[in-house]
Every structure is written in C-alpha cells, then in structure tokens.
Amino acid sequence: NYEYGFFWYLYLDGNVQLEVKLTGIVSPMGVPEGTQPEFGNVVGRGVAAPHHQHLFCARLDFDVDGTVNEVYEVDAETMPPGPDNPWMNAFRPRATRFEHEQSAQRETDSARSRTWRIVNPQSRNGLGQPVAYKLVPTMSTPTMLAHPESSVGKRAGFARHNLWVTPYVRDERRAAGEYPNQHAGGDGLPRWTSADRSLLDTDVVVWYTFGVTHFVRPEDWPVMPVEYAGFLLSPYGFFDRNPALDLPATEECHHNG
Numbered sequence: 273n274y275e276y277g278f279f280w281y282l283y284l285d286g287n288v289q290l291e292v293k294l295t296g297i298v299s300p301m302g303v304p305e306g307t308q309p310e311f312g313n314v315v316g317r318g319v320a321a322p323h324h325q326h327l328f329c330a331r332l333d334f335d336v337d338g339t340v341n342e343v344y345e346v347d348a349e350t351m352p353p354g355p356d357n358p359w360m361n362a363f364r365p366r367a368t369r370f371e372h373e374q375s376a377q378r379e380t381d382s383a384r385s386r387t388w389r390i391v392n393p394q395s396r397n398g399l400g401q402p403v404a405y406k407l408v409p410t411m412s413t414p415t416m417l418a419h420p421e422s423s424v425g426k427r428a429g430f431a432r433h434n435l436w437v438t439p440y441v442r443d444e445r446r447a448a449g450e451y452p453n454q455h456a457g458g459d460g461l462p463r464w465t466s467a468d469r470s471l472l473d474t475d476v477v478v479w480y481t482f483g484v485t486h487f488v489r490p491e492d493w494p495v496m497p498v499e500y501a502g503f504l505l506s507p508y509g510f511f512d513r514n515p516a517l518d519l520p521a522t523e524e525c526h527h528n529g
C-alpha cells in the first residue's frame with residue numbers, strides 16, 4: 273500500500289524540478305525466524321518483504337520557444353594526450369542529434385555526465401546560440417529488471433529504456449498505452465516507435481522513465497520513511513545570462529501590534 277507525492281518546483285533561475293516522494297507499507301510475507309529469503313529481505317521477526325521496483329514515466333511535451341524542436345544526447349568526452357591536450361586533463365561535450373525514434377531509445381550514463389538537450393534550431397539567444405533546455409537525471413534512474421517476456425515486462429515496455437523520443441501525436445498520451453491491464457502487451461511506446469518515425473523538423477515529445485529499485489530495509493517497516501526520485505529541467509542558452517540577477521527587491525513587511 274504505497275502513496276506517491278508529486279512535487280513540481282518552479283525556480284526563479286528558470287529550472288523546473290520534479291520530485292517524487294514514496295512512502296507507505298511494503299508488501300509483507302511470513303518467513304520462519306532465522307531464515308533469509310532469496311528474493312526478499314527480513315524486516316522484522318518472522319516478516320520479510322520482497323525486492324521490487326517503482327518506475328514512473330514522464331511525458332514531456334516540449335515547446336522550447338516554439339513547437340519545432342530537436343533532441344540531442346550530450347556526453348562528456350575525454351581527449352587523448354597530444355598537442356591539443358598537453359596537460360592531459362582536457363574534455364569536451366559530444367552532442368549527438370536523434371534523427372529517428374529507434375535511435376532515441378537510451379539509458380542514463382553518470383560516468384559520462386549524460387544529459388539530453390531539447391533545442392529550437394530556429395530561435396537564437398543574444399549570443400547567437402540556439403535556445404534550449406536540458407533534461408538532467410538527478411536521482412535513481414533504473415530500468416525494468418523483469419524479463420521482457422514476463423507479464424509486467426510485456427505491459428510496461430516503456431521501462432526498458434530511460435529515454436524515448438516521439439513526434440507529437442495527440443492520442444499518444446500514456447507510455448504503456450490506454451489499457452495496459454487489458455492488453456496482452458507491447459502497446460504504448462514500443463508499438464508507436466516501431467514505425468521509426470522522423471524526429472527532425474517536427475514537434476517532439478520526450479518520455480523519461482525513472483524511479484527506485486527497492487531492496488527493503490528493517491527501517492522501512494512497518495511504515496517506510498520517504499524515498500525520493502525525480503529529475504531536473506534546466507535552461508541551456510534559453511536566457512542570455514542568469515535570469516535571477518535582476519529580480520525585484522522584496523518589500524519589507526512590518527507588523528504592528
């Protein structure tokens with residue numbers, strides 16, 4: 273019996289953050305005292321809870337200064353030693369544009385500081401750069417560990433990747449399709465992206481899968497404290513400078529009494 277809280281934070285510097293808070297009661301099972309089940313952890317005397325996952329998929333219909341956007345994967349790339357890198361400490365961003373749906377099925381990679389940048393190539397900031405926002409993984413970002421041919425694996429195919437990108441279609445609203453419990457599986461993002469549609473010169477939708485892989489602790493019983501998941505949307509050249517520098521001064525408040 274879980275409860276989820278979804279908290280959107282709109283910051284004065286243009287950042288937009290989603291924080292998901294998870295709490296509730298884990299699914300307990302009785303076990304003989306002194307035993308350790310293979311697929312669960314003991315949380316109390318004679319009580320264990322199974323390993324499980326919580327996976328969410330955010331449908332992000334970006335319109336960065338207009339409806340025609342492009343999506344890039346940006347990785348930190350190290351440079352080999354040489355004349356251009358005499359101190360052997362140079363690195364640079366490597367941006368790869370997604371041109372079709374199949375190539376835009378991706379996973380997070382913290383070792384490369386991977387982010388995804390949503391760009392309007394037709395709009396420029398005051399420095400002549402294309403305006404953009406970037407999607408930043410900020411917390412746990414697992415993919416589904418169940419086998420693709422399992423019941424849940426078939427119905428939650430969206431959870432096989434952290435990132436999907438599709439052209440905007442009004443009726444494509446839910447990552448698992450409209451009726452996943454009544455469907456044999458394969459609906460939603462796996463079915464739509466099988467057409468491998470173009471992602472260029474069009475209105476795009478970014479789908480981001482994130483969540484928690486939960487190996488239950490004794491501290492999670494009988495009611496678990498809050499676990500967190502989420503992501504950050506951050507301006508990248510959308511503004512010409514820090515937009516929080518010229519905020520109006522806060523009026524002083526005086527209380528008489």
